[in-house]
Amino acid sequence: MIEIAGVSLALGGSRILDNVSLTVPKGGVTALVGPNGAGKSSLLSLIARLRPLQSGRITVDGLPVDTTPSRQLARIMAILRQDPGVASRLRVAELVGFGRFPHNRGRLTAKDREIVAASLEQFDLSDLALRFIDTLSGGQRQRALVAMTFCQGTDYILLDEPLNSLDMFHARNLMRTLRRIADEHGKTVLIVLHDINHAASYADRIVAMKDGAVIASGETGDIIRPDILESIFGFSMRVENIAGRLTVLHHA
Amino acid sequence: MTAGSLGSQNFAYQAIGAATLLALFVASLFVGVGELAIGSLASDPEALRLIMISRLPRTLAALLAGSALAIAGLVMQTLARNRFVEPSTAGTAQSAALGILVVTLVWPDASLGWKAAGAAVTALAGTSVFLMLAHRLPPTQPFLVPLFGLVYGGVIGAVAIFAAWHLDLLQYLEVWMTGEFSGILRGRYELLWVAGALVVLAWWTADRLTMLSLGRDVSIGLGLNYAGMLRLGLVIVSAITALAVVVVGTIPFVGLVAPNIVSRFAGENLRHTLPWVAGGGAALVLACDIIGRLIRFPYEVPVGTILGVVGAVLFLFLLLGRNRNG
Secondary structure (H helix, E strand, C coil), rough: EEEEEEEEEEEEEEEEEEEEEEEEEECCEEEECCCCCCCCCHHHHHHHCCCCCCCCEEEEEEEEECCCCHHHHCCCCECCCCCCCCCCCEHHHHHHHHHHHHHHHCCCCHHHHHHHHHHHHHCHHHHHHHCCHCCCCCHHHHHHHHHHHHHHCCCCEECCCCCCCCCCCHHHHHHHHHHHHHHHHHCCEECCCCCCHHHHHHCCCCEEECEEEEEEEEEEHHHHHHHHHHHHHHHCEEEECCEEEEEEEEEC | CCHHHHHHHHHHHHHHHHHHHHHHHHHHHCCCCCCCCCCHHHHHHHHHHHHHHHHEEEEEEEHHHHHHHHHHHHHHHHCCCCCCCCCCCCHHHHHHHHHHHHHHHHHHCHHHHHHHEEEEEEHHHHHHHHHHHHCCCCCCCCCHHHHHHHHHHHHHHHHHHHHHHHCCHHHHHHHHHCCCCCCCCCCCCCCCCHHHHHHHHHHCCCHHHHHHHHHHHHHCCCCCCCCHHHHHHHHHHHHHHHHHHHHHCCCCCCCHHHHHHHHHHHCCHHHHHHHHHHHHHCCCCCCCHHHHHEEEECCCHHHHHHHHHHHHHHHHHHHHHHCCCC
């Protein structure tokens, strides 16, 4: 369980988050949605202790993120931010292998190698394993970063718009994989999504943010409703049930 | 994956690399003004004395300084997140020279060790300021960082020259600014073993250094003590540079050329590439020192001058090749 209580954040005089309180239950996929500048990425950074907490309290599995040793947190929580700016000329397999660092401090065991190989296979990277990452396309590199995050093998996985630059095939593959590890292994996934239909199709719960505050939160079916979507995004859109799936027609 | 074939290939490369270093080592022992034939070692005690007092220390100094400066360049590139900076062009070496000047001024009889300590302190300060400013430059303009480094190093160097000129210490400064090994004798180079130890320390922390180049967010996400690792890197760069400047003077381009060549062929997983960078730097400096001894025989050209030419050519070649490969 991720518990956020009374968290505010101000950067350079402007208020990014305003007294946010939120509970993300253990297990399942929770999507974080909202317009640009709502504070989604900032909230994710605070949960993942990438930014110092200014006020309020955040715990993951009961561990306060601001006082628990970073190494200990790295074994229960993995984070992938947008465009982390990896500057190193590593091979894909080496990069993915660093996902095991919190567990082995750099010495890959036979089990680590198995996990790395499985992760490469999962994200369709086996053929690229020996390529240098600076020779990959944007989408291939994004998949390598996702594979590294998965390799960390944590109970909590935080992803900030991981579908950016992925093609349809690999975007679907990633969302289905997230669904599967949540269902079969009880993992907790917190994911910032741009496309509301990805959230509607794959998430158990949706948290909507706007102007630095949580304005709606609940089961996917309770959030994917025209009135609530309009209050989040500022325009009206139709919601249809197509072949058993809620679908938002936001282009109309 | 073809791990097996890669392994045997690696072994072949390792054998070639080790053989090259060994050949340079032997050559360095027998190249110089003093007559020395390999056969005379067993019979002539004077020949053995020449080796033990002059040639061996000189050769070891070149190996230690070369490998350590290459590693200092590598670590500095990791800290600055830019492939085109190194201590001698971005203010570290100039700060170290300024530090020795200050120590010489306030304590003229200071030992080499104390001078190195003073140089390390100013090098640390100078490099910290450089990195702080470099991190503010837009990452979309990778050539701004080395250009800024050149200007920054130039300014500090100018301050040192101005101060030395006022205090009539210009000849001293010249010694620290130009790297050469002709003055190295037994008892005059041993501080460089500390630089060698720092290379071992860098190798020991290789995985964590690699993670620094994955960026702050990824490093912290994987549980690395990011700030602590940055500080350790700074200490390694500053201490190695200070030791090299105090003992042999400034040797340019090693820290730029060796890491860039290795990165081109073997990538930047430092656990695997760090020995290559160290070995490459050692071979480069030793080879340039041998050239410097031969080119105007029996006179010597300082290794810093030779490397200024050889290193610049190699570096231009790397830059142009990089553009051609996209």
